[in-house]
Amino acid sequence: MQLSYQQITNLIELTVTTKDDSLGCDGCLELMDQFAQAELDGTTIPRALECVRIHIEQCKCCKDEYVALMIALREVQ
Ligand SMILES: [Zn+2]
Numbered sequence: 587m588q589l590s591y592q593q594i595t596n597l598i599e600l601t602v603t604t605k606d607d608s609l610g611c612d613g614c615l616e617l618m619d620q621f622a623q624a625e626l627d628g629t630t631i632p633r634a635l636e637c638v639r640i641h642i643e644q645c646k647c648c649k650d651e652y653v654a655l656m657i658a659l660r661e662v663q
Contacts, residue, residue: 614641614648622655626663
């Protein structure tokens, strides 16, 4: 199997981002508003906010927080 340069780059990025949960709960909560808004708007998640998604997937309390925030934001709109 031959991988194109683009596929290899994607794979590397995937590996790097998957491991990168250096955000911590405090950092996650700080960026969560922006992340939720981007999700709500259906815009592409900025690279800077990808770490929020990664953290949420791995951290149950932040995920609960995020779900609650999304519900609240949806009601406002
Ligand atoms: Zn957390």
